[in-house]
Amino acid sequence: MSVIKKTSTKIGHNPVTVVPYIKSYADDPYFVKKANEAREIIAKYGLPGEKKNK
Amino acid sequence: MNLEHYxxxxxxxxxxxxxxxxxxxxRIKxxxxxxxxxxxxxxxxxxxGDEDNITGKIDDEAISNNNDRSIVLATVADTINDFINRHPIDFLFAKGNSPVKTRLYQIYISSMIDEIKRDFKLYGFRNRNWSKFTKKC
Incomplete structure (x- = not known):
């Protein structure tokens, strides 16, 4: 039998808790892939307000 | 924002x-x-994305559906506010990985647009063009 404890939620300002054991994910393939996709889109279409040759 | 969040x-x-x-x-991380x-x-x-409990890999295609969508999105919004208060930044880029998720994010942003616009300029990308995000998107 398993017991699932409900994670507490809050309302209002949510200060972030700093903890030492957070994994960086800087080299995680998924986040690297998403960042590369974003770079491609921006390289191709520019940023809001920029004129880009398409 | 005064919303319920994790x-x-x-x-x-x-x-x-x-x-x-x-x-x-x-319990999903x-x-x-x-x-x-x-x-x-x-x-x-x-x-x-969600971290897989077994592999530790991130998956943004997972549909966890824990009946707490608005709380999850409010929490993500909290991290945006926290991040930009700590780091110099000109643009924040975010993209849904599927039409379903993109629509979900659009709906959420639309519901919060008045508050968001107090501090940010918000743009959407459609038909190869950027345009100011409006509620009717």
Whole structure:
């Protein structure tokens, strides 16, 4: 039998808790892939307000 | 924002944020990673996904459906506010990985648009063009 404890939620300002054991994910393939996709889109279409040759 | 949200965690670099949600699908670790993709202007990409309990890999195609969608999105929004208060940034880029998720994010942003616009300029990308985000998107 398993017991699932409900994670507490809050309302209002949510200060972030700093903890030492957070994994960086800087080299995680998924986040690297998403960042590369974003770079491609921006390289191709520019940023809001920029004129880009398409 | 005065919405219900989960407690979230980061290290003292504040590029990665984590929180947990619980519901019918169990306890799921959500991870948000801000990755720098441009220096001038300063641009970051927002990546978001569920960490697989077994493999430790991130999956943004998972549909956890823990009946807490608005709380999850409010928590992600909290990390955006926290991140931009700690790091110099000109643009934050975020993209849904599917039409369903994109629509979900559009609906959520539309519901919060008045508050968002107090502090940010918000643009959407459609038909190869950027345009100011409006509620009718």
């Amino acid at each position: 407690s979230c965690f980061s290290d003292n670099n504040f590029y990665t944020y984590e929180f947990f949600n619980e519901g019918p699908k169990g 959500k991870v948000i990673r801000y990755t720098k993709i441009g220096n001038n202007p300063v641009i970051y990409n927002l990546g978001f």
